[in-house]
Amino acid sequence: MRVKRIVANIQTSDLAAAKRFYEDALGLEVLMDLGWIVTYGSGEMALTQISVATQGGSSTPLPDLSIEVDDLDEALLRMKNAGFPIVYGPADEPWGVRRFYVRDPFGKLVNIVAHAPHEERDGG
Numbered sequence: 001m002r003v004k005r006i007v008a009n010i011q012t013s014d015l016a017a018a019k020r021f022y023e024d025a026l027g028l029e030v031l032m033d034l035g036w037i038v039t040y041g042s043g044e045m046a047l048t049q050i051s052v053a054t055q056g057g058s059s060t061p062l063p064d065l066s067i068e069v070d071d072l073d074e075a076l077l078r079m080k081n082a083g084f085p086i087v088y089g090p091a092d093e094p095w096g097v098r099r100f101y102v103r104d105p106f107g108k109l110v111n112i113v114a115h116a117p118h119e120e121r122d123g124g
Contacts, residue, residue, distance in 0.1 A: 003048050007039070008065055010106055017105035025082035026067065026075070026112075056101075056111065060088055063101060063111035072098050072114035079112070 012018060015038055022028050028040035056062045069075045076090055079102050087109070089100030099113040 005046075006048050006050055010104070010108060012106050014105065020082065021084065021104045025078045025084060027078070057095070058091065058093060060101065061109060064108040065104075066111040066113055068113050068115065070114065072100070072112065075112050075114075076100055 010018070018038060018040075022040045023030060026040075029042060030038060031041045032039040051066070053062050072090060076086065079086065079100075084102050084104075087101045087103060090098060091100070092098050096116045097113050098116065099111055102110050102112060104110050
């Protein structure tokens with residue numbers, strides 16, 4: 001047996017608010033819409049991961065979700081333009097990521113993160 005996918009489920013009665021954050025501002029695609037549940041994602045293969053932690057790093061609160069993007073500056077601009085307040089960062093972290101925290105419409109703390117290019121992480 002192998003795990004093929006992990007899906008985060010967020011309870012809400014406001015699917016339109018989810019669309020504004022996850023589709024409009026973050027740019028995810030609707031993968032499934034049954035009227036009572038909407039699943040967002042991208043056409044790219046995602047890694048199957050689950051993290052457990054005592055804090056969010058750099059003495060920040062532990063985020064509910066972490067979403068990796070390829071262009072952090074664009075993600076930051078889109079969140080600001082959509083009116084979602086940035087609650088941490090953007091910050092260049094000592095473990096080789098650049099990130100910011102934003103709250104989704106349901107109060108979930110979302111870590112938007114981009115990994116530094118490989119050569120920067122290796123120090124050269």
